[in-house]
Amino acid sequence: MTTDTVIRAEGLRRGYAGGFEAVRGVSFSVARGEVFALLGTNGAGKTSTVELLEGLAAPTAGEVRVFGLDPHADRAEVRPRTGVMLQEGGFPADLTVTETLRMWGGVTTGARPAGEVLELVGLAARSSVRVKQLSGGERRRLDLALALLGRPEVLFLDEPTTGMDPEGRQDTWDLVRQLRAQGTTVLLTTHYLEEAETLADRLAIMHEGELVLTGTPAEVTATRPSRIRFTLPDGVPAGRLPPALRAAADGPRVEIRTGRLQADLTALLRWAGDAGVELAGLDARHASLEEAFLEIARSRRAAACDAHRTHDTMAGTR
Ligand SMILES: Nc1ncnc2c1ncn2[C@@H]1O[C@H](COP(=O)(O)OP(=O)(O)OP(=O)(O)O)[C@@H](O)[C@H]1O
Numbered sequence: 001m002t003t004d005t006v007i008r009a010e011g012l013r014r015g016y017a018g019g020f021e022a023v024r025g026v027s028f029s030v031a032r033g034e035v036f037a038l039l040g041t042n043g044a045g046k047t048s049t050v051e052l053l054e055g056l057a058a059p060t061a062g063e064v065r066v067f068g069l070d071p072h073a074d075r076a077e078v079r080p081r082t083g084v085m086l087q088e089g090g091f092p093a094d095l096t097v098t099e100t101l102r103m104w105g106g107v108t109t110g111a112r113p114a115g116e117v118l119e120l121v122g123l124a125a126r127s128s129v130r131v132k133q134l135s136g137g138e139r140r141r142l143d144l145a146l147a148l149l150g151r152p153e154v155l156f157l158d159e160p161t162t163g164m165d166p167e168g169r170q171d172t173w174d175l176v177r178q179l180r181a182q183g184t185t186v187l188l189t190t191h192y193l194e195e196a197e198t199l200a201d202r203l204a205i206m207h208e209g210e211l212v213l214t215g216t217p218a219e220v221t222a223t224r225p226s227r228i229r230f231t232l233p234d235g236v237p238a239g240r241l242p243p244a245l246r247a248a249a250d251g252p253r254v255e256i257r258t259g260r261l262q263a264d265l266t267a268l269l270r271w272a273g274d275a276g277v278e279l280a281g282l283d284a285r286h287a288s289l290e291e292a293f294l295e296i297a298r299s300r301r302a303a304a305c306d307a308h309r310t311h312d313t314m315a316g317t318r
Contacts, residue, residue: 137164161195
């Protein structure tokens, strides 16, 4: 392990009572000052994994290290250096925002003053409001404030912007960037792929307890084809396109999926220029993280269906 590795998971497994295994051999590491996003469909095992990293449970097999320590066995040492934003904070509803922070501050080593942390998360104007009167998005800001109270070196954010309006989401993203610039390591789970794409230095896509793909957002999207779309004018059939570009055409609307975006786009524009053809609505783009994610989820599901079918067929022939 390099000195800069803050979180390391090696072959992590987590089984629940009843025999269900939610985490099935997960390995990855996160460097100091990095924002790492864990993505996946519902029930993929993200929360089950993050809880192991937070030390809330011990893995059934494999190893977790945070600052080189075991977050479960060495919880007393690891916990004060980490901040955890859970999906549901669950604070006493009758306390005000400031009272809630003071209560938590009382049991947090080196806690920031309540006013400072409320400024950070944009809740200063709501300091004397009771928790039960906060909106869903404001509660998420309070969850975040509590996670930041102890000036953590590592911050775990479980779906941090769920329920926030676009401004709240943007503010939270700015705050995460600011924290990263100060050297905080952030591990976040999210269902918003745009959030992962804009915030994460690296990400992992999880499916049925396993990591399917890990890399920078650019590396992950580069595994999927880019897309060129346009509409041909009346009287120009798709058959007139250069052979290499005669992709899926639906009447005059053409969509080309390609791993060679620049070469194919150049060929297309040269052809259109030479032929004097106007390409209406021309649009060329790399796969988005959303497309990459959906394709992975779909292909995994299809592979699982095939495996079941093969199994059933074999069972039938026995
Ligand atoms: N305490 C538990 N006992 C048994 N099964 C559990 C328990 N907690 C979670 N699971 C199961 O483990 C699987 C993974 O759940 P987990 O909450 O880790 O997924 P997730 O990726 O965080 O999902 P989501 O995106 O919906 O929050 C699910 O099938 C869930 O039903």
